[in-house]
Amino acid sequence: MARHSQTEVAVLGALSTGSMTGYEVRRAITEVLGHFWHESYGQIYPCLAALEQSGAVRRSGRGRTSGTVFQITPAGEDRLRALLAEPHTSPPARNxxxxxxxxxxxxxxxxxxxxxxxxxxxxxxxxxxxxxxxxxxxxxxxxxxxxxxxxxxxxxxxxxxxxxxxxxxxxxxxxxxxxxxxxxxxxxxxx
The missing domain is CATH 1.10.287 (Helix Hairpins)
Structure with a gap:
């Protein structure tokens, strides 16, 4: 699975728990997945834009922090299931x-x-x-x-x-x- 696809999994997975802003997506990934996965704002926002363009997420208003709130769509749930079913490939180790x-x-x-x-x-x-x-x-x-x-x-x-x-x-x-x-x-x- 390509790095970009794994970012999609993290973002769609976070949104599958509820609507949130990009900042809240990053915080959810850091707090919940942070022991084994991380994403930067520089990865999350372009991913959200691409997912919105593909119809996997939609904007649903403004959040408490004045950020745009994103919500996963049925197409996004289908995309998440498809990505999760793909074979996992590990990148070369960098330690x-x-x-x-x-x-x-x-x-x-x-x-x-x-x-x-x-x-x-x-x-x-x-x-x-x-x-x-x-x-x-x-x-x-x-x-x-x-x-x-x-x-x-x-x-x-x-x-x-x-x-x-x-x-x-x-x-x-x-x-x-x-x-x-x-x-x-x-x-x-x-x-």
């Missing part, structure tokens, strides 16, 4: 932390460890946030399909954060073991 670590031999002493400590701390914070979200979620007897699917996405975040935490801790231990002989006066190998 700035791994890029820095791969070339980390050029970093000053301790900088790689500092990067890993930051990654460890971010993963730990994410796990705390996911626990808070899970605690706030009301799991009812016979929960809805929507609740179950949202729980699945929360579970993914938890698994990824735990894996990142474990990886960061193991990586810190690996670097500490390399530094141990250096601390005892032996020359440190670079490379």
């Amino acid at each position: 700035g932390l791994l890029l820095r670590l791969f070339f980390g031999a050029h970093l000053a002493d301790g900088e790689a460890q500092h990067l890993l400590q930051q990654a460890r701390d971010r993963a730990s914070t994410a796990l705390d946030e996911y626990a808070r979200i899970r605690d706030e979620s009301v799991v009812e007897h016979g929960r809805s399909r929507e609740q179950a699917l949202r729980e699945v996405t929360l579970s993914f975040g938890e698994h990824v954060a735990r894996a990142q935490l474990t990886w960061a801790q193991e990586s810190l231990a690996t670097l500490a073991a390399l530094d141990a002989p250096h601390a005892q006066g032996a020359p440190r190998a670079r490379g």
Whole structure:
């Protein structure tokens, strides 16, 4: 699925929960999907214009913040269902932390460890946030399909954060073991 189509999914998905301004669409995406998806205003407003032109959304007046309110149309609901049914393709990975670590031999002493400590701390914070979200979620007897699917996405975040935490801790231990002989006066190998 092309990046543009995924923006459509995010925008149409947000509007499927109710009419809102472009600002409110961005806020809904940030607050609800922000743990695994983001869109900028520069992506949302052109997308809204294209969706309006195609008939997938329509303007329904002015909002509280003086912005134009958009509403999903039946054609937009059909478009959302079609986009959601398309096969998912992942873009090539781009991980700035791994890029820095791969070339980390050029970093000053301790900088790689500092990067890993930051990654460890971010993963730990994410796990705390996911626990808070899970605690706030009301799991009812016979929960809805929507609740179950949202729980699945929360579970993914938890698994990824735990894996990142474990990886960061193991990586810190690996670097500490390399530094141990250096601390005892032996020359440190670079490379």
